[in-house]
Amino acid sequence: MAAQTFLTAKEADVLKKAPAVEGVLPAIHERWSARSFDGREVSAEVLEKVFEAARWAASSGNEQPWRFVVGLRGSETFRKLLESLGGFNREWAGRAAALILGTAATRFSRNGAENRFALYDLGAAAANLTLEAAALGLTTHQMGGFDQEAARKALGIPAEYALGAVIALGYRGEPAELGNESLIERETTPRTRKPLSEIVFGEWGEAAKL
Ligand SMILES: Cc1cc2nc3c(=O)[nH]c(=O)nc-3n(C[C@H](O)[C@H](O)[C@H](O)COP(=O)(O)O)c2cc1C
Numbered sequence: 001m002a003a004q005t006f007l008t009a010k011e012a013d014v015l016k017k018a019p020a021v022e023g024v025l026p027a028i029h030e031r032w033s034a035r036s037f038d039g040r041e042v043s044a045e046v047l048e049k050v051f052e053a054a055r056w057a058a059s060s061g062n063e064q065p066w067r068f069v070v071g072l073r074g075s076e077t078f079r080k081l082l083e084s085l086g087g088f089n090r091e092w093a094g095r096a097a098a099l100i101l102g103t104a105a106t107r108f109s110r111n112g113a114e115n116r117f118a119l120y121d122l123g124a125a126a127a128n129l130t131l132e133a134a135a136l137g138l139t140t141h142q143m144g145g146f147d148q149e150a151a152r153k154a155l156g157i158p159a160e161y162a163l164g165a166v167i168a169l170g171y172r173g174e175p176a177e178l179g180n181e182s183l184i185e186r187e188t189t190p191r192t193r194k195p196l197s198e199i200v201f202g203e204w205g206e207a208a209k210l
Pocket residue numbers: 031032033034089141142143144145146165191
């Protein structure tokens with residue numbers, strides 16, 4: 001039987017990228033959530049830039065509620081985060097250079113009041129992080145599929161911090177190296193989005209006239 005051929009990393013990248021729309025930031029066009037990593041490490045300098053981008057996100061009351069726990073592959077933190085992932089995510093995320101857990105303080109530091117926007121703000125910081133990573137030629141993959149309580153316990157995260165997603169970060173690898181056909185298929189299928197008319201309204205439910 002002839003060996004099956006899969007798209008190369010470069011071909012998959014072309015297929016996955018959002019269509020370029022003039023005036024939209026290049027990093028938005030570049031970013032997509034890959035699952036194949038080439039195993040390369042990420043330098044401290046690059047990691048610092050990625051977190052610097054997260055640091056400058058807007059937040060309610062400038063609380064900056066986000067706290068990130070980062071584990072480099074080979075470290076105990078990486079192992080603990082990997083172990084907390086659901087089986088599907090564990091299949092591929094172990095080749096990432098780093099696993100990052102985003103958390104957010106659920107109370108304002110100035111008065112102890114509940115911060116209803118803590119996870120909203122963490123999401124904004126995570127978006128900055130993923131876009132900066134894309135601009136630096138890295139891929140990120142956010143995952144909600146992990147055991148929150150197991151991660152909290154293993155990493156000693158206090159109860160007053162809500163957990164967001166685990167983010168796998170690294171350099172993209174060859175889809176074929178994912179080994180599993182269903183993962184390879186996901187890696188080489190075009191991305192889709194709802195049209196603007198379904199998500200931007202002038203009046204509720206009616207497409208805005210842009
Ligand atoms: C909060 C959140 C949780 C996610 N959880 C998972 C997950 O557990 N496993 C996974 O493979 N992808 C996960 N994803 C990735 C999404 O499936 C992906 O972002 C979406 O399909 C859009 O694709 P794109 O990021 O390439 O644009 C998650 C993304 C986000 C933002």
